[in-house]
Amino acid sequence: MDVLMPQLGETVAEGTISAWLKEVGDSVDAGENLFEVETDKVSVEVPAINSGVLAAIRVDVGATVAVGTIVAVIDSADAASAAAGEDAPAAGKKASAAEARSAPSALRPFEEVRTPTESFGSRKMAGGLRITPLARRLIVQGGLDVAAIAETVRDRGGTRIAAADVRAAAKEAPEPSRPPAPTQAPTPAPQAQPSGRDVVVPFSRIRERTARHLAESWRSIPHVYQAVEVDFSRVDRARRASRQAVLDRSGVKLTFLPFVARAVCMALADFRNVNATLEGDRLVVRDAVNLGIAVDLDHAGLVVPVVRDAEQLTVVGLATAIARLTDKARAGQLAMTDLENGTYSISNNGSFGTLLTAPIINAPQVAVLSMDAVTKRPVVVETDDGPVIVPRPVAVIGQSFDHRAFDGAYSASFLKRVKSILEARDWQAELG
Amino acid sequence: MNTIDQIRPNDDIDTDIRLDLYRRQVEIRDFEQRAYDLFLQNLVKGTSHLSLGQEAIAAGFAVAMQPGDKSFCTYRGHAHTLARGVPMEAVLGELMQRDNGLMRGKGGSMHLTSVEHGVMGSYAIIGAHLCIANGSAWRAQYLGDPDVSVCFFGDGTTNIGAFHEALNLAAVWKLPVVFVCENNLYMEYTPIGDVIPVEHPAADRASAYNLESIVVDGNDADAVYREALVAFDKARAGHGPTLIECKTYRHSGHSRADPAKYRPEGELDKWKERDPIFVYRSRLQEFGIGDDAIAAIDQASKDKVEAATERCKASAPPPAEILTTDVYADGGWAWRN
Amino acid sequence: MAELSYRDAVARGIAQEMERDQRVVFLGEDVAKAGGVFKATVGLYDKFGPERVRDTPISEQAILGAAMGAAMTGLRPIAEIMFSDFLAVCFDFIANEFPKTRYMTNGQVSCPLVVRTGNGAGARFGAQHSQSVENWAMMIPGLKVVAPSTPRDAVGLMAAAVRDEDPVIMFEHKSLYPTKGEVPDGEIVDTLGSAKVLRTGSDATILALAYMVPRAVAAAETLKAEHGIDCEVIDVRSLVPLDTQTILGSASRTGRLFTVEENPRLCGWGAEIASIAADEIFYDLDGPIVRITTPHIPLPAADNLEDLALPTAERIVDTVRRAMG
Numbered sequence A: 001m002d003v004l005m006p007q008l009g010e011t012v013a014e015g016t017i018s019a020w021l022k023e024v025g026d027s028v029d030a031g032e033n034l035f036e037v038e039t040d041k042v043s044v045e046v047p048a049i050n051s052g053v054l055a056a057i058r059v060d061v062g063a064t065v066a067v068g069t070i071v072a073v074i075d076s077a078d079a080a081s082a083a084a085g086e087d088a089p090a091a092g093k094k095a096s097a098a099e100a101r102s103a104p105s106a107l108r109p110f111e112e113v114r115t116p117t118e119s120f121g122s123r124k125m126a127g128g129l130r131i132t133p134l135a136r137r138l139i140v141q142g143g144l145d146v147a148a149i150a151e152t153v154r155d156r157g158g159t160r161i162a163a164a165d166v167r168a169a170a171k172e173a174p175e176p177s178r179p180p181a182p183t184q185a186p187t188p189a190p191q192a193q194p195s196g197r198d199v200v201v202p203f204s205r206i207r208e209r210t211a212r213h214l215a216e217s218w219r220s221i222p223h224v225y226q227a228v229e230v231d232f233s234r235v236d237r238a239r240r241a242s243r244q245a246v247l248d249r250s251g252v253k254l255t256f257l258p259f260v261a262r263a264v265c266m267a268l269a270d271f272r273n274v275n276a277t278l279e280g281d282r283l284v285v286r287d288a289v290n291l292g293i294a295v296d297l298d299h300a301g302l303v304v305p306v307v308r309d310a311e312q313l314t315v316v317g318l319a320t321a322i323a324r325l326t327d328k329a330r331a332g333q334l335a336m337t338d339l340e341n342g343t344y345s346i347s348n349n350g351s352f353g354t355l356l357t358a359p360i361i362n363a364p365q366v367a368v369l370s371m372d373a374v375t376k377r378p379v380v381v382e383t384d385d386g387p388v389i390v391p392r393p394v395a396v397i398g399q400s401f402d403h404r405a406f407d408g409a410y411s412a413s414f415l416k417r418v419k420s421i422l423e424a425r426d427w428q429a430e431l432g
Numbered sequence B: 001m002n003t004i005d006q007i008r009p010n011d012d013i014d015t016d017i018r019l020d021l022y023r024r025q026v027e028i029r030d031f032e033q034r035a036y037d038l039f040l041q042n043l044v045k046g047t048s049h050l051s052l053g054q055e056a057i058a059a060g061f062a063v064a065m066q067p068g069d070k071s072f073c074t075y076r077g078h079a080h081t082l083a084r085g086v087p088m089e090a091v092l093g094e095l096m097q098r099d100n101g102l103m104r105g106k107g108g109s110m111h112l113t114s115v116e117h118g119v120m121g122s123y124a125i126i127g128a129h130l131c132i133a134n135g136s137a138w139r140a141q142y143l144g145d146p147d148v149s150v151c152f153f154g155d156g157t158t159n160i161g162a163f164h165e166a167l168n169l170a171a172v173w174k175l176p177v178v179f180v181c182e183n184n185l186y187m188e189y190t191p192i193g194d195v196i197p198v199e200h201p202a203a204d205r206a207s208a209y210n211l212e213s214i215v216v217d218g219n220d221a222d223a224v225y226r227e228a229l230v231a232f233d234k235a236r237a238g239h240g241p242t243l244i245e246c247k248t249y250r251h252s253g254h255s256r257a258d259p260a261k262y263r264p265e266g267e268l269d270k271w272k273e274r275d276p277i278f279v280y281r282s283r284l285q286e287f288g289i290g291d292d293a294i295a296a297i298d299q300a301s302k303d304k305v306e307a308a309t310e311r312c313k314a315s316a317p318p319p320a321e322i323l324t325t326d327v328y329a330d331g332g333w334a335w336r337n
Numbered sequence C: 001m002a003e004l005s006y007r008d009a010v011a012r013g014i015a016q017e018m019e020r021d022q023r024v025v026f027l028g029e030d031v032a033k034a035g036g037v038f039k040a041t042v043g044l045y046d047k048f049g050p051e052r053v054r055d056t057p058i059s060e061q062a063i064l065g066a067a068m069g070a071a072m073t074g075l076r077p078i079a080e081i082m083f084s085d086f087l088a089v090c091f092d093f094i095a096n097e098f099p100k101t102r103y104m105t106n107g108q109v110s111c112p113l114v115v116r117t118g119n120g121a122g123a124r125f126g127a128q129h130s131q132s133v134e135n136w137a138m139m140i141p142g143l144k145v146v147a148p149s150t151p152r153d154a155v156g157l158m159a160a161a162v163r164d165e166d167p168v169i170m171f172e173h174k175s176l177y178p179t180k181g182e183v184p185d186g187e188i189v190d191t192l193g194s195a196k197v198l199r200t201g202s203d204a205t206i207l208a209l210a211y212m213v214p215r216a217v218a219a220a221e222t223l224k225a226e227h228g229i230d231c232e233v234i235d236v237r238s239l240v241p242l243d244t245q246t247i248l249g250s251a252s253r254t255g256r257l258f259t260v261e262e263n264p265r266l267c268g269w270g271a272e273i274a275s276i277a278a279d280e281i282f283y284d285l286d287g288p289i290v291r292i293t294t295p296h297i298p299l300p301a302a303d304n305l306e307d308l309a310l311p312t313a314e315r316i317v318d319t320v321r322r323a324m325g
Helices: A077-088 A133-142 A144-154 A163-172 A203-222 A234-248 A257-269 A315-331 A408-424 A426-430 B015-040 B055-064 B078-083 B090-094 B128-144 B155-161 B161-171 B203-209 B223-235 B267-272 B277-288 B290-314 B320-324 C006-020 C044-048 C060-071 C086-090 C091-104 C136-139 C151-163 C212-228 C244-256 C267-280 C303-309 C313-324
Strands: A002-004 A014-020 A033-038 A043-047 A054-056 A064-066 A072-074 A224-231 A276-279 A283-286 A289-292 A346-349 A365-373 A375-383 A386-402 B070-074 B119-123 B149-154 B177-185 B214-217 B242-247 C002-005 C023-028 C053-055 C078-081 C114-119 C145-146 C170-172 C181-185 C197-198 C204-208 C230-233 C238-242 C257-264 C290-294
Touching: A033 A072, A072 A203, A072 C044, A133 A163, A144 A163, A144 A203, A163 C267, A203 C060, A224 A408, A234 A315, A234 A386, A234 A426, A257 A283, A257 A289, A257 A315, A257 A346, A257 A365, A257 A408, A276 C053, A289 A315, A315 A426, A315 C086, A315 C151, A386 A408, B015 B055, B015 B090, B015 B223, B015 B277, B015 B290, B055 B078, B055 B149, B055 B177, B055 B277, B070 B078, B070 B128, B078 B090, B090 B290, B119 B128, B119 C060, B128 B149, B128 B161, B128 B177, B128 C060, B128 C091, B149 B155, B155 B161, B155 B177, B161 B177, B161 C060, B177 B223, B203 B214, B203 B242, B214 B223, B223 B242, B223 B277, B277 B290, C002 C006, C006 C023, C006 C044, C006 C078, C006 C151, C006 C170, C006 C181, C023 C060, C044 C053, C044 C257, C060 C078, C060 C091, C086 C091, C086 C114, C086 C136, C091 C136, C114 C151, C136 C170, C136 C238, C136 C267, C151 C170, C151 C181, C197 C212, C204 C212, C204 C244, C204 C313, C212 C230, C212 C257, C212 C313, C244 C267, C257 C267, C257 C313, C267 C290, C290 C313
Parallel strands: A289 A346, A346 A365, B070 B119, B070 B149, B149 B177, B177 B242, B214 B242, C023 C053, C023 C078, C078 C114, C114 C170, C145 C170, C204 C230, C204 C257, C257 C290
Antiparallel strands: A002 A072, A014 A033, A014 A064, A033 A043, A054 A072, A224 A386, A276 A283, A365 A386, A375 A386, C002 C181, C145 C238, C197 C230
16 A cells, blocks of 8 residues: 655645654554654644555655655555555546536637637738728738738828728729739749949839739720810910909819810710729719829829719819819828729820820729810811911810720710810800 | 533433434544545545534534524534535545535535535635525525524634624524534634633623523533524524534644644643543443444444445546536526627 | 606516515615615515515625525525625625535525615715726626616516526616616516617717716717717626627627726726627727726715716717727
8 A cells, every 4th residue: 555645734735754653564553653744834743544564665754755656655454455556536537628518508618708710911911001900801801902002091191001991992993903912913024134323213102003003904904095186265265364263262273174174074974984984894884973183293103083073063163173182192191082983084194295195094994084285286267268277275185995895986976075065165154 | 501511411312312423423533534544645635624523513413403404514514514414425525526526526625515415505704604594594484494594613703794793683583593603712723712802702792692602512412412402492483593602622633734733732632531422432331322332333434434435436536527517507607698 | 658767667676576476585774664775675665574675784794695595595585785885895795605606516506696786976975885896796707797777677687687596796876776767567577698789880889887878878979960970889788698799799890899887997897898809809890999987096075076087978979089080
């Protein structure tokens, strides 16, 4: 029968043998003191549990052992002592992974809270911007381009990507031409190594985002360009006459652009398919005219803020709206809502003095107008005395359109309508 | 008032009852001794508070109780649990943290409970169960049930707030409850004279609650039994509570961890002369009960303890599944949906 | 249907249960003849008599112990602890006795009792009689904890508590006692562990309890009308069991979670819910979880100081607005 180091205190884990009161070979009676133990609290005499002969001492005086350690062996006469071996209470310990028995609730031990097992990206995925957990999940689940979204947020001066930003991006990205995931950059063509005096100019974020969008539009849309020449005499006359009054009244400078925007909105009323977005294999003809006006950010890139419901605005209203958006764009303060949901865009290149420009369509829209410089040109005018050449302010107005959405004849008719509105409308009356 | 000095021969108690009183005391003694040994072998775990030397109180009251009576005791409750007929195996199994334990190892030595036997819990927070016993008595009073609630506690309990609140309420509401103070002269490691300003911790407080001052020789099972019957009759008759102080002595330390070296030289030996089992064996012989009968009870008790020990050693520890069962009435532990 | 005050509703809930079940008894200090210091138990003594409705000495431990002993042996007692602050005086029963007895006895013992207590501030009683301590009960395994905010809920949750087999602590709010609300006729029994959505919304979820519920609702109206922020307001009602399905379901839809808690800051009930949300619905959150609480101070007695301390509708509006950006 094994003699064990007893537990002499509720929190005591070991003991030191301070004396053996019997020697090996001595007979021992049950209840007779066998050895002395010291703990940090007490010194105690420990009696033998069974009678017999002290067969072995395993732990010497002065040694410290853990509670339960075999310190001696008593050879006992009774057969019952043979049962000593299975005393180890640990024998029955089951490594049971069984669930809570008959618990009506689904609570499992150590799983009182159901931590999600799936993780959605890293908080660092937005390259420096903060990003909410919900936004992370929506981006990963939607397969969206976090860099593009981060760009958009940064453009408007935001510091954090939230769910609204992601949802907006999800709506804009058309299914067939979804931008590739950031990790899947297309294989670049072999590049020339910069040498000696060559200068490397890395793209800014805005430029990079713009570049990607433009490349995608160019790749996926069959562009066709058509143009008309427009005589801006009437527009110019009205513009000069009302310029100061408008400035005084509305604080806005009247350029040619709002006239063109107005003419475009009016023409779109009759050529509804031009005010549409292409989604997959169908054309979504949009009701409102949300007019995007391309704004050049001083060669640092391009944004196209949107004038919502432009068809409801007058020339002055358009001028004001365009001015406000342009200012915001240049100050980096455009909001998400300023950039989304455009249905048609105008690219005003007049200030560059160009003759004509074939712009790239702002997908998923189906067309984009370019307005170039208004310059004095010789124009043939029919008079009672026959044709006469007169100098007139003239500009080329061109449209790049998506040939999947409609054909050349339709586009040409639209342009001709824009031209005739610009040339024949009583602008003075509208400006008051 | 009974005092220790007036132990008189008595013949008002039937032989059957005497034998029952003796048997219960011996079984408690043998069981507690075995628990002590098994604790040294690290088979009885955690903490254990033994009643060695105090068996007469548990036995005396238990024999006087009727099966429907409800008893409440402290963490020093093995004796009271066994005395009410709870099988040794279940009690020892609980001490040894086995699946066959009275509460399958979920309560432990300090919380032994067997509703089936009227053992309405062993309580580890001093004083709480006096208030709880009152509740059981209130229920009996309200429903007109005939049972008595009996509450056992130590001398140290007489200083805690809950003791006074309970006695006060019991007296004011005249509840059918009997409060039994086992005065073993020590509050944990401190002699009671150091912490109580009166000589009899319970009996000398009784008058504050308009109760009779009663001190009994707690080492004489007959004296305890008689006093118990009087108190129970009073309660059942609707005459309210009783507070009984039983003077006794514990042979071992406060708990197994305590070798009780704080006791004065010779004190233990003096009390061992008044060992309740020794006293009662003499009593039986005095009333003509033969040595054979006594020896038979002794042996039967040892056999019971052996059998219980073996069965407990063979029992597995409780299964992991019961970790979270029975927190709530639906058997589960859900605090949320 | 009738308009009932919250205090009358408490009495009605108790009466409803005492009529239904003879085993339901009620004890507390001044609850019987005086009808309770808050007059929340008026009429019970007259109706049910001195055997079933008992006045006790000032003995919180004896009160709760008696409730427990009676519950263990067959009755279904309701015990009043006058001010919830006094739970500290009899905390042994709340923490160590009621909630653990079933478990420790391996299911042998039942403790089907209800402790009802006057919780919360607003009555200028000072620091020791004004606390919101429902979190003291929430944190102990084995209890159930409810806090009604309306008269109707006071009736329904009292009935549910009495009928439940487990110990239930019901925190009535002292400042809600005089408030009135519609209560249907007939028997009302609510369900423990169910929260109530009082106002649906899409931008944020606001959780509130008891006295803070009307303030949260008022704040939500203002947030919508003046700031265009559409909030869902949930009356939590039950801390244990906790209706996480309703709460997390709402927060995962709106993406933002706010709590309005009268308890002092540390370890308030909202802290636990915030923790669960941050764990389980992390990827549904569009911003930080924000708790609006009383500061971590004892409560002052003066009118203006006490009003400053507790969350007001204005503070709720302001905090939500700033947090939503």
